[in-house]
Amino acid sequence: MKFLAILRDSLREAMDSSVFYVMIGLSVLMILFTLTISFTPTAGGEAVMQMASLPVALDPSDLNLAQLDPDALLRSVLKANRGIFQPVGVDTIGDQPDAPTSTFRVTLLAMPVPNAVKNPGDDGVEAEIRSRFGRLDRWHIAEVIDVRRAAPDNPHVSATVIPFAKYYEVTARPTADGTRLWPHKFSVLFGAFTFPGNGTPLGAQLWLIENYVLNGVGAWVIVLVSIVITSFFIPNMLRKGTVDFLLVKPIRRATLLMYKFIGGLAFIFLNTSFAIVGMWVALGLRSGVWATGVLFTILIITFFFAILYSVSVFFGVLTGSPIAAILLTCFSWGVLSLTGCTTEYYDFVKESGGITARNAAPPVTVAVAGLSPSPLAAGPLMAATILNPEVADRITPSRSYESWFAQSVYAVHYVLPRTRDLDEMTTHFLLRDLVVANQVGDQHIKAKPLDWTESITVSGIFIVLLLGMSCWWFATKDY
């Protein structure tokens, strides 16, 4: 009863603030704006069915699907050792349009490789194709309706004359997962403004919106505004003339403070839930994709806020000033982010053997690697050094991660909450749902192996310590 009373009191206090209504108003505007977004499928059957064909011959998780190149494909096919299955034609059945709802016939050119486990023409190959076609990573992007040897009148067969080649026809239909890979044109305000281009996979568009708009800017605004609102909770409670009313009630001071803390968390949980569930529903209605990964971000943002709110409570109890609590909490947020970024940078330097985009010569890097010039693209840079001795000569490996400064940053990072890790965790959840492994670049899914248990435990201990000190101070101080 007491807990609920304090919870209601906290919510009442938060809702009394005009900032709260500004935040709700912004959320409503964002939701309404999202409802005006249109995703219109463009011609993408060939690309999606080609992607669905990949698992027949290779393991797609080995590939960077965002930047496919023939050499990488060939290496992967040889590694899988199942023979070569290459789509040579994708057609819709009958007069159906090139759309995610249509059925397609995919003609596969199949060629044997030496010592393969199972080669084209062997018994059971049709069944193998049926079981592997469209199984991309965790996703099932196409539903196979039929697999058979290609008829002689298939135009793609007659057009290709290769010795030892065999042809198969796969009749398949894109699934809901397949729709996420399907290129769509993006427009806002019910088509009034359409973004140029031939379309981007729907899942990738949703990922961009959810990761950068919702989990990026949106979460940042929610957390910042919540810090401002909730930083008043404790100092207001401790005001002379107000605190007396509470201290004479039969409730322990530490319990009172903890309930107040939970009240603040409940506030942001409800706010975040409103914004994220609203956006999720709006995006679901407009895109037809109901990926639930984004809903986990509610818990992650709440936990992230719990870290900052414990700081706010600590300074609130210590100083009794909401302004001091807001400023010191924002400062702490900056320190945590900076520590996370710096640690990430040194980790990257260490993992890439001390070679970074900064100490490699940029023009050569881009020209030789031919891939992303992003400083995170350590893999291609290293490949470039191997392939091109000229580049290797111009690179001086850095051992900055061994400096006293780096070691100090590591030490601080070791004991402080891992807010950057939480950010990574959110990205991870969104990627799992919306983007096939490697579709937007390998580094997002695999390059940062994080120990979630350690991250959450360290952050949890930090929260407990700060709250413990706050409770001790509050319980022993005379008011």
Added chain:
Amino acid sequence: MSVIRTDNLVKSYGKVEALKGVSISVERGEVFGLLGQNGAGKTTLIKALLGIIKPTMGEALLLGERAGTASVRRRVGYLPEDHRFPDYHTGASLLNFYGALLGVSAGERSRRIPEVLDVVGIKGRMHSKIRTYSKGMKQRLGIAQALLHQPEVIFLDEPTDGVDPLGRREIRDLMQTLKEKGATIFLNSHLLGEVELICDRVAILQRGNLVQIGAVSDLTQQHGRYSLRLAPGDALPRDKFVQLGYQIARKSGDFWEIIVPEGKTIDAGIACLAESGLRLRHLVEQRQSLEELFIETVEAAEPGVDYSRAHRTRPARGDGYR
């Protein structure tokens, strides 16, 4: 057994001693007044009794238990001085919140809240935001929250502060009603006239020391000092009175102030008047007002300080000293 008892209570803030070994006891059903100048330690004493601050030394017992325990706090009501309510509440929602913290059931709260707000006279505004209340209404709300759970002991720190004269009388009547119902009231007020009217006993604190404690009637009584008036045309037999050992202090209008020395009574004087054929119209044993007692006590505690002048420099808080 005393409802409130402190034994040699000391509270220090660094080098400053706010309470210097205060020992008091208050019995059940008593209305006890605590007097003292600003900074005398009155609020410190109340806070120590309620467990809001921890005493440096000594013991404070409330309802037979150590002061400040949760079980004791459940049985105590408190109106702090200079209180500030969270103004995002309405009067009713605030009482609902405090009632829940006190462990009052939801059903009981919904019954008691309108009742107690009606008692203090703000039921009609119970659903208005507190920020729209006047100072007097806030004070009444403060009293309402102190009474909500029907406590056995009620601590009221300046309960009539900001309340208009009519409201003061209502609050006084309310305290009288509570007293009749058996509640013990610990009152801290600068309005000495009111304290005198309501309280059974008072204590005076001066710079953390307890300098006076006792029943109001005992403390204000002036033994042997009488006010006397004779019928028009009759003259006081001054010589006979002097022979009786009486001292004639002064004459104010038709009233004579007679001081009867210790060991003698006024009865001899009354007989003397009768024998002289004089007609007695008025004879009252004089009492000191609580205000006079307070000033006298404070001056005695710190001779040489002109409190009437000091009072003029503190108009906001010194009204009660006049």
